[in-house]
Amino acid sequence: MEKTVTFDKIIMSAGEFSSLASTGRQDYFSVGALTVLALCNYRQSPEICCEMLGILKNPAEPVSVFEKQFLRDCLGGKDYKPFSYFEGSSPDNSYTPAEPCRITLSTNPYSFADDGRVTLWLHSSGADSDRQIKLRQKKSTGEWFLTEQFLLADIRIPSSQDPWA
DSSP, X not given: OEEEEEESOSOOOHHHHHHHHHHHTTOHHHHHXXXXXXXHTTTTOHXXXXXXXXXXXXXXXXXOHHHHHHHHHHHTTOTTGGGGGXXXXXXXXXXXXXXXXXXXXXOOTTTTSSTTEEEEEEOOTTOSSOEEEEEEEXXXXXXXXXXXEOOOSOOOOOGGGOTTO
């Protein structure tokens, strides 16, 4: 199954993000797309990015110091990575998405291997293989929460930064 989620804008305040998250919490595709959106906000502010990721995670498991260091290591100087998941982005346009900003997420036969959990797959325009986001559902409310994301491995650098381009 596949779903495309559309955003009017990518960079936003934590308050705007929180409103989106509260309305999209029942749909795992929306929570997956919001994960990418949160990572895109690292460019604006690492603190806001972590606050947004915290909104998507189980409140009992806030963003850890390790996760903050991981984000810094993966996105420092390479904050274009999460933008590569949006339609219209490519190394040739420095991963600038088309507007409105659309991201397509999919499941496969193994996405629901564990009860109450889902693995979503996303395509990066700078990578050869799809990447994963893992979510868990709270049984009492039906809400979905971020547990892990594997979106920040290196991708092709933007052509504007490539001396061999």
